[in-house]
Amino acid sequence: MKRLRIFSLISCFVMVLYFLIFSFSEISIAEQTSVQNCINSCAKKQQVCLNINADRRLCNVEFQKCVTACNSESDSPSSTQPSKPQQGSDRTVKPM
Helix, strand or coil: CCCHHHHHHHHHHHHHHHHHHHHHHHHHHHHHHHHHHHHHHHHHHHHHHHHHHCCCHHHHHHHHHHHHHHHHHHHHCCCCCCCCCCCCCCCCCCCC
């Protein structure tokens, strides 16, 4: 009887542990796929930019900005809070 009780407690513990590990691992997988989808969208936008513009540097800069935005969204603690715009980042540099 004592062995049966110990075996049942161990079995319950293993099942609960198994449930916790695999239920919370799906959260990180979902975050990775959303970031990957965002980066894929950036790559598609880059292809469109390359078809429209002859300047590859402009398209590469826009692609890097898009990827940075995707990565910063995944690093933010809460996606519901809007991020504060960086001061001076909306200015464009004009050649003299």
